[in-house]
Amino acid sequence: MTTKAFFQPLDRVAIALMLLLSLLIGFLILQGDVVVPRVRDFSWQNQQIGADDISFTFTFSRPMDVKSVEENLKIDPPLAGKFSWAGRRMVYTLLTPAPYGANYKVQLQGAKDKFSQTEASNRIIEPFTGQFRTRDRVLMYIGADAQDKGRLVLYNLTKEQKKLLTPKDLVVMDFKPFPDGEKILFSARASNNQDLLSAQLYTVTTGIPAKTDKPTAAAGKVDLVLNNKDYQNLKFDLSPDGETIVVQRGNRNNPSDFGLWFMPANNKPGEQPQPQRLQSQPGGDFLITPDSKAVAVAQGQGAAILPLQPDASKPLDFLPQFGLVQAFSKDGSQAAMVKFNTDFTRDLFLVTNQGTQKSLLKTTGSILSCQFDPGSPTLYCLLTQLISQTEYIEQPYLVAIDLKTQQQKPLLVLPVGQRNVQMTLAPDGLALLFDQIIPQENPIPTSPNNLKTDDGEAIATSSLWLMPLLPISDNAISSIQPEKLPLVGFHPRWLP
Template sequence: MQTIDKIAVITIIVLSFTISILVWGTNACGTECLFHVKPQVTNFSWQNKAIGREDRAFLLYFNRPIDRDSIENNLVIEPPLEGKISWSGNKLAYTLDAPAPYGEKYRLFLEAGNQQFAGGEAAGEAIKPFFGQFKTRDRAFAYIGSEGNNQGRLILYNWTKQEKTVLTPDNLVVFDFEPYPQGDRILFSAVAKKQQQDISQLKLYSVTTGVNDNSSPAFNPEIQLVLDSKKYQNNKFDLSQDGKTIVVQRINQNNANDFGLWKITEDLVPQPLETEAVGDFLLTPDSQTLAVAQGEGIALLPLNPDAVPLDFLPQFGRVVTFSTDGMAAAMVNYNTENADLRYTKSLYYVNNQGVQKELLNLEGSIIDCQFNPTATHLYCLLTELKFSNNLTLGQADAEYREQPYLAEINLKTGKTIPLLALPEYHDSELSVAPDGLGVLFDQVLTTNTPVTEANPSDSSSTIIKSRLWLLLPPTNESEVHQVEQLPLIGFHPQWLP
């Protein structure tokens, strides 16, 4: 036999032997058993991530069919996060009951559990222990300073790190702002200090916050011009929940008849929206639709100009707020269609299942409302219309004034609980924490007329004094709400998402 023939025969014998071993091993317990790969977690979707309110579920992937009961009984999260487990093949999904508290570090342990053999028997090999970790974003909020060198400047307070950072220079006066969805930037309107009485010069800017950015120990806010005021005056604006779209109400500086809404996308090129003359407006949480007051109703208009209008709600005159998931909204009916209810306003809960539930009817104003993170309650700033008689020069004069107060509305029971009166303070705003910690609100006393529902914040007024407060909801049925005054001087507080 030639040498080459011998090599060929030996090669055939070796390959046949190897194939036999592979076939036998695969039939016995699969190729993974052959190579001694233990059952284990192959991926954890939140590993080493900083999550926020929008992150409501994580996934665990396994390399083998797993005995589900043994995994569920041994899965541990520290600190605990209440939630529900569901399965899809070798993939476990854990859905949180509520957003995870901010400013925390979490660990996930799976130190026991078994492989699941075909036929449902749980006598397989023990799982390889798994350790995971993740954290939530820093708990932080921004506000506009109202004292000393910080007057009119945008200020960030990082609650987690107990740090205060002034984000804008002293040559700008900030009028309004909205955080971007990741909390890494803030969109704000401002004018130069020397032009602060001229709102026609309002420009839009963005500024970095440094929150959850560990790349550099020394943080310097970076400001970018988003929209100038050379040709158009910029008024109210709204930022989409995905952070990709800004809608601004603009008026031509030289032609008051040229006014309307403009859209700015990530390319920062403003484009006019083809809509009718509008009043108040809000972007919906899906970031694709605009809720606009038109005539005696609310129009739902797609941002895509080629799409047809989605709906018109003639019974409502204003959208106050949306729930974070976009499934519900709080709306106002001014009761113009009912002579018996004339001069009153009704607050309604409206959801995507067709429910329209009246929550309250009042003669005062509905200044602002926000849902809590799980959309089970509404927190509202309302006013009560007070009547008093004043004796002036011997004659009785009737006087009406609006008394602001903070209220909580249970959306399941419909019960409204007045929480706190705000005497003498006319301009107030609230912000509900994304993790449900509490409600930030301010008390602002200004020199001009009291707040009205149509214009809850008069930018031309002079602030006499302002305070920031935190309302903490009860932790169980036996406790009451707690109110704490914060050692910060400013107004317009907004939690970062």
């Protein structure tokens, strides 16, 4: 057998390819590692982020010199944060939420490869520029002028755009935004029905996408969530994850049949979710916990934490000394709780999940609402002080409380007698919204078009005010003055 018999055309092609690959491998070995360090992935590239987005990641093509990356990373406008590393992956965690309504540029150049020094080379990263933006500053309120009366209004402060979300035949009474900002859960009665206990629950779309690359429904699409056929729908709350609704309901024909119900907030098209009864003792005010798995209820002489399940007869926790939970911190580690005293004063306490209880203030009036700052150890509260014991006249005021030092910083004193003030803190913690309602002097009792406060007081008109915030330690905080917005409405809330 000759040598040619062993080398068919296919064999010769294979041998030639092997020789060529061997030469290429040898050439690469002689050249050394020539992979250029670069950013392979930036997790926030061209994204729209909100207050819940607290960290972004860089993935590199090669292991990087940590110090050179951290020294050369530039964010404009600046965002304070801290670095953490896992191999070729870097995570930058913001210390405070990124301010809303802004465009950000992220640049990295001049950073070095991890092995450049030991290999006596100077491998510099390929210059990288990324960008992202935060959500627009958007607020919602219930209109109080002729055109918007009783309707849910969305106003984009960043773009100065106004949208009416709900139709004229519904009078909105309360609302809660979903965490992604794409929908609003609201209670409303028919405009021709003055019965405040005839509310049904609905959702309406905002037309604002949670992410820039995600399609969303047009604004103003209203869907019925819960009717009032057999039960009156009183107060309600939406869980922080946007998955569960808790409603306080009363049987129309049996007043003793009163309590909390829960139901899924998101249902498939064509499906009508059915609420389930929370089997527990009757309670008062309530608030869903930050983990969305339980509800805090004023019950008897204390506050009970009930699991969101049909059998809630055994509370997860019970705090007998407190009558009301005003607010939870975002991570659930702290709560602002109210203690009702026998001398008719009220104490505000900070209670932690470690069992610590710290008294923050005492007032002769009421503690109307509180909210934790998402970026600093500060609690903002709307309080009243009693200025006339005989006529029981209260004066509302806003205060900021440093939770580390318990220092109180008065922000604003509001007009006497305006007990129906509503306050809301911006998701980035940089502004407060509040309303100032002017009651009707001689309302028509039978008019179904009367707008009313939670206390049943008829509303003539109402103005909205925006108050910028500075850190509580800043001496200039006392010089900040609120700005009256060119909007007529009440019950303001920020879109997340």
